[in-house]
Amino acid sequence: MRFQDRTSIWQHIKPLLPIGTSVERPRQYLLEGPASKKAVIQIFGRGNSGPSVILKASPSNGEGGQALAAEFRVLTILRSRMSKDQELRFSAPVPIECFGEAGWSYTVETAAPGRPLSELIFLRSRRGRLDFLRNELSQCVEIAAKVPDVLKGSVASREIDPEWYKIPSGMSLGSEIEQTLAVETNRWSHEDLCAHGDFTIENVFWQSGVKKASVIDWEHPIRGVPRLYDAFVLLLSSLPALALEYREIPSADDRLERQFEAAFFGTGAWATVTHEVLQHVGGSSSGAASDLWRQLLLSLVIRTNYFLWREASLGRQYSRLLKFAAEHEHRFVCGAPATA
Numbered sequence: 001m002r003f004q005d006r007t008s009i010w011q012h013i014k015p016l017l018p019i020g021t022s023v024e025r026p027r028q029y030l031l032e033g034p035a036s037k038k039a040v041i042q043i044f045g046r047g048n049s050g051p052s053v054i055l056k057a058s059p060s061n062g063e064g065g066q067a068l069a070a071e072f073r074v075l076t077i078l079r080s081r082m083s084k085d086q087e088l089r090f091s092a093p094v095p096i097e098c099f100g101e102a103g104w105s106y107t108v109e110t111a112a113p114g115r116p117l118s119e120l121i122f123l124r125s126r127r128g129r130l131d132f133l134r135n136e137l138s139q140c141v142e143i144a145a146k147v148p149d150v151l152k153g154s155v156a157s158r159e160i161d162p163e164w165y166k167i168p169s170g171m172s173l174g175s176e177i178e179q180t181l182a183v184e185t186n187r188w189s190h191e192d193l194c195a196h197g198d199f200t201i202e203n204v205f206w207q208s209g210v211k212k213a214s215v216i217d218w219e220h221p222i223r224g225v226p227r228l229y230d231a232f233v234l235l236l237s238s239l240p241a242l243a244l245e246y247r248e249i250p251s252a253d254d255r256l257e258r259q260f261e262a263a264f265f266g267t268g269a270w271a272t273v274t275h276e277v278l279q280h281v282g283g284s285s286s287g288a289a290s291d292l293w294r295q296l297l298l299s300l301v302i303r304t305n306y307f308l309w310r311e312a313s314l315g316r317q318y319s320r321l322l323k324f325a326a327e328h329e330h331r332f333v334c335g336a337p338a339t340a
Helices: 006-016 064-085 119-124 125-151 175-188 229-242 252-264 267-284 288-310 312-328
Strands: 029-030 040-043 051-059 096-103 102-112 204-207 213-214
Touching: 051 064, 064 096, 064 102, 064 125, 119 125, 119 204, 119 229, 125 204, 125 213, 125 229, 125 267, 175 288, 229 252, 229 267, 229 288, 252 267, 252 312, 267 288, 288 312
Parallel strands: none
Antiparallel strands: 029 040, 040 051, 051 102, 096 102, 204 213
16 A cells, blocks of 8 residues: 555544544554555554554455445444443444545544453463463453344344355265254344454454453444354354464364364363353253354354355365364264254
């Protein structure tokens, strides 16, 4: 990305900053380059160790510009909702301004407080990571499970591609799994639930002092996914970072599959905590274990197709996770499904 006149952009941004914010000119530019779909620019306050505000930019004539505008609308709605509901356990960036200049779309928003979960996990020892899963991460999973209720009826979201409900081409998971997926697809595709869509450990920040999460990157809220889709996305994204078991396996694909097994189908400490977390968000009523299993299965199908579309290598990794899950449903940590 090229700013032909960075001074002009800076003069536009400066009056938009919150009252009392003392900020120097931007001193860190990320993801720049002529072919960039989006640039993220951190603007640091004088003497601050972290950014004060975030400037995002994308060509106005592409999907990136539309995504930025969509995120700004979502953040505006979230801001209004949070001002009325004091019990929400997470925050989101405050939208400051959305504008266009020289063929580019720009949005300005406050920076998320705290540090990303991905960073906090890697700072922990192996034992500390299990505690992190049991405490901070489990609280964020609970937040993820509540996102559909926060967004319901207020956010213009896109429906997922119908092809993403289908088992990826070349995979055979058996007639029973296909039937389960057909029922779940019919169930959730008609629900008016909206999810964040990419609720990962990179997009969730945690403030240790106040024990509160902040969630970023609201560009692509989606409709038609299971209620616990964001919760499962968060847990799945944490597998390589937690690395509580099978860290010594050299192959990244083999290692991720074994870590998936340990977390969702194992018998050790990792599986025990995963069981506790899922029971908490899924409930303990009759049939809850079966419902959790079906939501995990459909979430894996959707996530696999998403990655096959976006990044083939990750899509292949998730294809392996999906196949493993389909072959080992009787070992699911929350109990054997009712149909097993």
